[in-house]
Amino acid sequence: MKQSQLFSQTRKNISAEEVSINAQLLLKAGFVEKIMAGVYAYLPLGYKVVQNIIGIVREEMEREDAQEILMPALQPKEYWEKTGRWDGLDVLFKVKSQSDKEYGLGPTHEEVVTPLAQAHLRSYRDMNKAVFQIQTKFRDEPRAKSGLLRGREFIMKDLYSFHTNEQELDMYYDRMRAAYARVYKRLGVDAKEVFASGGTFSKFSHEYQVFTDAGEDLIFYCADCGFAVNKEIAEQAEGDVCAQCNKGKISVHKAIEVGNIFKLMQKYSAAFDYTFTDSDGKEKDVIMGCYGIGVTRLLGTIVEVHHDEKGIIWPNEVAPFRIHLIQLGDDETVKSKAEEVYELLKEKGVSVLYDDRGLSVGVALGDADMIGLPVRVVVSKRTLEQNGFEVKLRNEKESRMVSEEELLGVIL
Amino acid sequence: MKQSQLFSQTRKNISAEEVSINAQLLLKAGFVEKIMAGVYAYLPLGYKVVQNIIGIVREEMEREDAQEILMPALQPKEYWEKTGRWDGLDVLFKVKSQSDKEYGLGPTHEEVVTPLAQAHLRSYRDMNKAVFQIQTKFRDEPRAKSGLLRGREFIMKDLYSFHTNEQELDMYYDRMRAAYARVYKRLGVDAKEVFASGGTFSKFSHEYQVFTDAGEDLIFYCADCGFAVNKEIAEQAEGDVCAQCNKGKISVHKAIEVGNIFKLMQKYSAAFDYTFTDSDGKEKDVIMGCYGIGVTRLLGTIVEVHHDEKGIIWPNEVAPFRIHLIQLGDDETVKSKAEEVYELLKEKGVSVLYDDRGLSVGVALGDADMIGLPVRVVVSKRTLEQNGFEVKLRNEKESRMVSEEELLGVIL
Numbered sequence: 001m002k003q004s005q006l007f008s009q010t011r012k013n014i015s016a017e018e019v020s021i022n023a024q025l026l027l028k029a030g031f032v033e034k035i036m037a038g039v040y041a042y043l044p045l046g047y048k049v050v051q052n053i054i055g056i057v058r059e060e061m062e063r064e065d066a067q068e069i070l071m072p073a074l075q076p077k078e079y080w081e082k083t084g085r086w087d088g089l090d091v092l093f094k095v096k097s098q099s100d101k102e103y104g105l106g107p108t109h110e111e112v113v114t115p116l117a118q119a120h121l122r123s124y125r126d127m128n129k130a131v132f133q134i135q136t137k138f139r140d141e142p143r144a145k146s147g148l149l150r151g152r153e154f155i156m157k158d159l160y161s162f163h164t165n166e167q168e169l170d171m172y173y174d175r176m177r178a179a180y181a182r183v184y185k186r187l188g189v190d191a192k193e194v195f196a197s198g199g200t201f202s203k204f205s206h207e208y209q210v211f212t213d214a215g216e217d218l219i220f221y222c223a224d225c226g227f228a229v230n231k232e233i234a235e236q237a238e239g240d241v242c243a244q245c246n247k248g249k250i251s252v253h254k255a256i257e258v259g260n261i262f263k264l265m266q267k268y269s270a271a272f273d274y275t276f277t278d279s280d281g282k283e284k285d286v287i288m289g290c291y292g293i294g295v296t297r298l299l300g301t302i303v304e305v306h307h308d309e310k311g312i313i314w315p316n317e318v319a320p321f322r323i324h325l326i327q328l329g330d331d332e333t334v335k336s337k338a339e340e341v342y343e344l345l346k347e348k349g350v351s352v353l354y355d356d357r358g359l360s361v362g363v364a365l366g367d368a369d370m371i372g373l374p375v376r377v378v379v380s381k382r383t384l385e386q387n388g389f390e391v392k393l394r395n396e397k398e399s400r401m402v403s404e405e406e407l408l409g410v411i412l
Numbered sequence: 413m414k415q416s417q418l419f420s421q422t423r424k425n426i427s428a429e430e431v432s433i434n435a436q437l438l439l440k441a442g443f444v445e446k447i448m449a450g451v452y453a454y455l456p457l458g459y460k461v462v463q464n465i466i467g468i469v470r471e472e473m474e475r476e477d478a479q480e481i482l483m484p485a486l487q488p489k490e491y492w493e494k495t496g497r498w499d500g501l502d503v504l505f506k507v508k509s510q511s512d513k514e515y516g517l518g519p520t521h522e523e524v525v526t527p528l529a530q531a532h533l534r535s536y537r538d539m540n541k542a543v544f545q546i547q548t549k550f551r552d553e554p555r556a557k558s559g560l561l562r563g564r565e566f567i568m569k570d571l572y573s574f575h576t577n578e579q580e581l582d583m584y585y586d587r588m589r590a591a592y593a594r595v596y597k598r599l600g601v602d603a604k605e606v607f608a609s610g611g612t613f614s615k616f617s618h619e620y621q622v623f624t625d626a627g628e629d630l631i632f633y634c635a636d637c638g639f640a641v642n643k644e645i646a647e648q649a650e651g652d653v654c655a656q657c658n659k660g661k662i663s664v665h666k667a668i669e670v671g672n673i674f675k676l677m678q679k680y681s682a683a684f685d686y687t688f689t690d691s692d693g694k695e696k697d698v699i700m701g702c703y704g705i706g707v708t709r710l711l712g713t714i715v716e717v718h719h720d721e722k723g724i725i726w727p728n729e730v731a732p733f734r735i736h737l738i739q740l741g742d743d744e745t746v747k748s749k750a751e752e753v754y755e756l757l758k759e760k761g762v763s764v765l766y767d768d769r770g771l772s773v774g775v776a777l778g779d780a781d782m783i784g785l786p787v788r789v790v791v792s793k794r795t796l797e798q799n800g801f802e803v804k805l806r807n808e809k810e811s812r813m814v815s816e817e818e819l820l821g822v823i824l
Contacts, residue, residue: 116453
């Protein structure tokens with residue numbers, strides 16, 4: 001699209017109360033707008049990144065035969081009372097209607113998905129199925145200071161699986177581990193699989209943690225064997241010999257949790273008396289697993305790990321556009337050449353943001369660095385004199401001149 | 413996909429409290445699940461229809477250069493106080509945090525989009541732009557008895573446009589009218605454009621109304637000239653000569669409002685002191701328009717107008733799958749022929765639901781009629797003896813035999 005038509009503007013100065021790097025960069029580049037602490041609006045560029053993340057997550061979940069559904073944010077109080085979380089979960093927002101009826105505002109969906117599955121999956125033949133949603137969650141966070149990393153309203157992918165026994169759950173759990181590895185790889189983040197607490201119902205859960213100083217979690221990690229464990233359940237300390245491989249040394253890292261997967265076992269099925277009829281005719285507790293990915297938290301995480309002093313550096317698969325075509329100045333020949341390239345790229349189906357504003361080199365390239373698209377193509381009087389374009393990858397220091405004939409080959 | 417793997421099941425009996433036809437049929441066919449009055453979960457089949465509706469709406473909005481964003485449901489109380497709607501809008505849900513801070517739970521987004529635009533569109537050069545979102549709304553409806561037609565939580569498309577003057581607004585408003593006509597046509601609903609109240613700030617608004625007895629609105633309509641007006645502002649009565657064409661006779665119709673478009677003028681920009689700098693250097697009030705489409709209400713509306721005594725009849729563009737391939741009985745030759753057709757259709761990129769359960773004719777075809785996909789292809793011992801398949805369109809009475817060679821040509 002043409003940048004002159006874009007709804008958002010970049011800006012140099014933002015509110016001093018915004019302390020997180022991810023929110024600072026996303027605000028400056030016009031990807032998000034802060035509505036209040038922990039609550040953001042996603043502007044066209046930011047929402048494109050969110051949709052790219054969602055597209056990747058959806059594709060990898062469907063590859064593991066999970067079926068997409070959508071559950072509501074408004075949830076019955078009775079369901080939350082059944083699991084003891086109406087009064088037990090302090091981040092649960094509560095809503096009261098005009099007629100004094102109370103609802104929970106979903107921070108998670110075990111309380112909805114369990115009775116939902118109960119209505120449809122009743123026999124052992126129906127089991128070993130999974131549903132997921134990509135949906136907005138609400139949490140009454142006492143502190144929300146980390147930009148997109150910890151919000152009061154945020155988008156999550158949550159998936160729930162239903163099984164006849166633990167072995168079946170284990171097999172699906174391992175499929176999800178593989179799917180999660182694929183998701184993070186495509187998103188361009190190095191997420192370590194980390195042992196974490198399994199709560200009261202299973203020995204361990206797995207978290208997916210991205211090492212960065214912006215994180216709130218502490219992870220003990222052995223670079224030798226790759227073993228990683230959340231400090232909350234670790235009996236090791238910085239500098240210890242790794243208890244797993246007896247070789248490497250444990251280092252400690254701040255990290256952002258971008259996903260976790262959990263064997264719920266029969267915790268929720270028991271709370272809802274959710275049983276299935278097994279092949280032997282007996283009623284047995286359904287065995288459940290749950291699997292979360294923080295979609296908007298990933299937007300923030302990607303920015304935390306992919307930026308420089310000038311702005312964001314988007315990984316290819318999530319960038320809002322692939323190419324930033326920039327017309328420097330409003331000289332007519334420059335303008336018409338830039339238009340020509342824009343039309344050509346659109347025709348080839350390349351996603352391109354065309355800065356048609358004709359600004360000076362400092363402002364235009366400064367904006368481009370802030371926005372951070374993977375490939376920058378500059379058209380100016382100088383490049384036309386050299387019969388070509390200046391092409392620069394956002395994650396490289398040097399630009400290079402490319403002739404008109406070479407252009408498509410170089411940037412596609 | 414294979415129906416044996418589908419999360420949802422059809423059912424004959426549903427709760428007697430569900431009085432609306434749309435909810436009855438969607439519940440029976442396994443498209444939705446009722447969580448509480450006015451609050452539904454969308455199961456895999458239902459969510460596919462919702463996504464098809466969203467895809468059409470998105471495409472037509474982007475065709476008119478609107479840019480997609482996502483605004484939050486949690487909204488600052490201060491914004492709602494500025495417009496006088498914190499206490500003035502009785503359907504506004506209010507949420508209180510642990511720290512006693514109050515939020516509105518968005519029933520609409522004028523209070524968020526106006527300050528959002530104010531941060532980005534400041535000069536006359538920035539004006540004449542539009543943003544939209546497809547997002548979940550909340551309304552504290554005292555009665556929610558019409559299934560998907562009037563919910564406490566529902567999906568809407570809302571679009572907002574920003575202009576320097578009324579003429580510019582009028583032009584964009586007319587582009588939206590054309591876009592709305594395209595949307596409803598593609599969705600397979602006959603939505604009449606109806607004059608309705610313009611509130612305190614403009615003479616008229618336009619509503620899009622689908623005539624059906626399930627509707628809550630009353631519309632006066634002249635079949636001769638197509639003039640239609642909501643009873644709330646009509647000075648005509650049933651049987652009157654149409655005041656517009658002086659020829660036709662006015663008939664009165666119950667109808668469902670599936671969209672409305674509104675000239676907000678400066679109502680919200682004035683409340684937020686939102687001005688732009690015009691080309692003459694003067695600060696002037698921004699002129700706004702807003703344009704809504706009820707996405708999940710359309711899901712219900714489509715079912716109200718497209719069904720028979722056996723179940724739903726999905727229009728082509730919104731159907732969750734195009735083809736219902738049905739294997740009758742579990743005879744091996746029938747099964748392997750059905751599998752073969754299934755693989756062939758998948759290979760051709762045709763969206764197909766394959767009933768691989770091998771059920772008897774009564775149960776399988778009963779389910780197919782309830783689910784309502786456009787084309788049914790039956791494989792049975794009888795059809796194989798005749799070297800072919802039985803093909804039936806959901807909206808036709810008669811089926812016909814089609815040979816293997818003809819099959820693709822007939823159903824694609």
